[in-house]
Amino acid sequence: MSTADTQTPARRADRRASATLKAIASFVVIVATTYLGLLAVTFFIGRVVPIDPVLAIVGDRAPAHVVERTREEMGFNLPYYQQFYLYVKGVLSGDFGTSVLTTNPVMADIRRVFPATMELATVGTIIGAALGIPLGVLAAVKRGSLADQIVRIIGLIGYSVPIFWLGLLALLVFYARLGWTAGPGRIDVVFEYTFTPITGFYLLDAVLNRDWAAFKDIFAHIILPASLLGYFSLAYISRMTRSFMLNELSQEYIVAARAKGLSERRIIWGHALRNAAVPLVTVIALSYAGLLEGSVLTETVFAWPGLGLYITNSLQNADMNAVLGGTIVIGSVFIALNLLSDLLYRLLDPRTRIR
Amino acid sequence: MSDTTMTRREWLLTDRPQSRLQARLGRAYVTWRRFTANRLAAIGLGIILLLLFVAAFAPLLAPHSPYIGDLKNARLLPASSTYWLGTDDQGRDILSRLIYGSRLTLQVIVLVAIIAAPIGLLVGTAAGYAGGWIDAVLMRITDIFLAFPKLVLALAFVAALGPGIENAIIAIALTSWPPYARIARAETLTVRNSDYIAAVKLMGASPMRIVLRHIMPLCISSLIVRVTLDMAGIILTAAGLGFLGLGAQPPLPEWGAMIASGRRFILDQWWVAAAPGAAILIVSLGFNLLGDGLRDALDTRSGGQ
Numbered sequence: 001m002s003t004a005d006t007q008t009p010a011r012r013a014d015r016r017a018s019a020t021l022k023a024i025a026s027f028v029v030i031v032a033t034t035y036l037g038l039l040a041v042t043f044f045i046g047r048v049v050p051i052d053p054v055l056a057i058v059g060d061r062a063p064a065h066v067v068e069r070t071r072e073e074m075g076f077n078l079p080y081y082q083q084f085y086l087y088v089k090g091v092l093s094g095d096f097g098t099s100v101l102t103t104n105p106v107m108a109d110i111r112r113v114f115p116a117t118m119e120l121a122t123v124g125t126i127i128g129a130a131l132g133i134p135l136g137v138l139a140a141v142k143r144g145s146l147a148d149q150i151v152r153i154i155g156l157i158g159y160s161v162p163i164f165w166l167g168l169l170a171l172l173v174f175y176a177r178l179g180w181t182a183g184p185g186r187i188d189v190v191f192e193y194t195f196t197p198i199t200g201f202y203l204l205d206a207v208l209n210r211d212w213a214a215f216k217d218i219f220a221h222i223i224l225p226a227s228l229l230g231y232f233s234l235a236y237i238s239r240m241t242r243s244f245m246l247n248e249l250s251q252e253y254i255v256a257a258r259a260k261g262l263s264e265r266r267i268i269w270g271h272a273l274r275n276a277a278v279p280l281v282t283v284i285a286l287s288y289a290g291l292l293e294g295s296v297l298t299e300t301v302f303a304w305p306g307l308g309l310y311i312t313n314s315l316q317n318a319d320m321n322a323v324l325g326g327t328i329v330i331g332s333v334f335i336a337l338n339l340l341s342d343l344l345y346r347l348l349d350p351r352t353r354i355r
Numbered sequence: 356m357s358d359t360t361m362t363r364r365e366w367l368l369t370d371r372p373q374s375r376l377q378a379r380l381g382r383a384y385v386t387w388r389r390f391t392a393n394r395l396a397a398i399g400l401g402i403i404l405l406l407l408f409v410a411a412f413a414p415l416l417a418p419h420s421p422y423i424g425d426l427k428n429a430r431l432l433p434a435s436s437t438y439w440l441g442t443d444d445q446g447r448d449i450l451s452r453l454i455y456g457s458r459l460t461l462q463v464i465v466l467v468a469i470i471a472a473p474i475g476l477l478v479g480t481a482a483g484y485a486g487g488w489i490d491a492v493l494m495r496i497t498d499i500f501l502a503f504p505k506l507v508l509a510l511a512f513v514a515a516l517g518p519g520i521e522n523a524i525i526a527i528a529l530t531s532w533p534p535y536a537r538i539a540r541a542e543t544l545t546v547r548n549s550d551y552i553a554a555v556k557l558m559g560a561s562p563m564r565i566v567l568r569h570i571m572p573l574c575i576s577s578l579i580v581r582v583t584l585d586m587a588g589i590i591l592t593a594a595g596l597g598f599l600g601l602g603a604q605p606p607l608p609e610w611g612a613m614i615a616s617g618r619r620f621i622l623d624q625w626w627v628a629a630a631p632g633a634a635i636l637i638v639s640l641g642f643n644l645l646g647d648g649l650r651d652a653l654d655t656r657s658g659g660q
Contacts, residue, residue, distance in 0.1 A: 037499030041508065045515040160587050160639040162594050165614050165632030168621050176622050293504040297595050312599055315514050327511045334504045
């Protein structure tokens, strides 16, 4: 931008506008191609299934002309690019086909179960960030100390442990042996008729209903699976916080702040962490996406009626529409969070803004 | 080695190596010293070597058969002197199954690495060296795959291909190549304009030869580090697929599938599910420690000797 100084302000504004437009255009291209790529992969998966989708509907004893007619009605006689076009059109209008298992439209099923997954991942991320950031800061400030080593080991184990196994052990210890938490599921059957979901996020619903007995029960159910997911995001968040903080603490403005005589507490939490916060937002968004994915295994262990359990149940019954529908939804949220974190980074960090 | 008063260590660390071999050995020695100075990394290496040893000599080490159990007398027994880790619901010795299962774990990670790393290497070096629209297209595809949720996509792949350990390996490989392509491209970009490439080009080497013989070898070391770091993730994904019944099928002693079958007895006979999970934890921890250590040791930019 060295030439910009010699230009008139009007021309500079012009250039800035065109640069912004260009950035928006490239962002749209990225979103569109990524999403199309996801659909291409699920389309491909749906076509390589050894189960013939036509025979699955008419049965393998149907006469040839019925099979042929159904094939035409379903569009399977068309060339692949036309089939793909129809597929994309269907998905974009929210049509994922019908679930063989529940006989509902897959979209309706997903809408019903998705809040449970979101709630679990949200509570998990809150736990992970609330513990992971202080631990990461501690490890960075006391670099090389015993505390640093312990944080590192906690993180490494988080990266190495099979989540479903840890979930089983947690159920065994905290539910079966100690009785501290509730068992599998989201809410006790006692509340089945008295509790009315409004948003689908049960903790929020209980508050809205002022049903404190239900709130307590829901909390007892969510705390174990959410802590488990929280541990995984803690492993990631604490590691990243440590490296961001080490980077900030070596900067010159920290030396300047020390020279000014600011307290160490103020320097660490007020200055260094504040500057590390921008990349941290990205990390938290990414860990949230990771938890949505991790929910597939966690929900299976805890019989948590969310999208993950829906996908695995459908898998066991070869219900491909439901599996691919769930894959598209998780994939879309995943892509959206990925791009959002990218965008947030640009918005929050003035240095990356287009000048 | 003209000077006989030189110790072996001095010979290795000399500033003026007499031969290419000496220089290489010296380099390797420095890397090795830096690696072993990191205690955690050495522990990781030890775990991996133990895994290799157990997998290689499984028939000699296993005290019982991994497939045939004593259904009449030995169902769901706790740990004892005959059955060190207890027995499962089929009366099979859990330790023996774990020992044989190490072969399956090794098979998965080796095959995934053999399939995924070359794909990534090829895509990355081709994109980085060719540049222009080839680079743009290849990297867009890579980024698209990078933005996908890996486990869920692997699930969908296996659901389509049918359950089984081979299909699980294919599914994991198909979802794990993009980071390798990114790394290979970054390495390619740093060397593509260097003098030695220009020299090779002047000597009339074809682009194919330049990429294969002069660029790919330079990408290998950072790729190895990344693959090692990914091994833990691969093991966990494979175990997750096995747990969901989509990976190795019974009676194969795959660790994830063993946890799944022990799940029914978790409240009373917890060891049936606990033992294979501990094995997964130890092995993936080993790979993570080793990967961390390798990264630090091979990172030549942060100080030469």
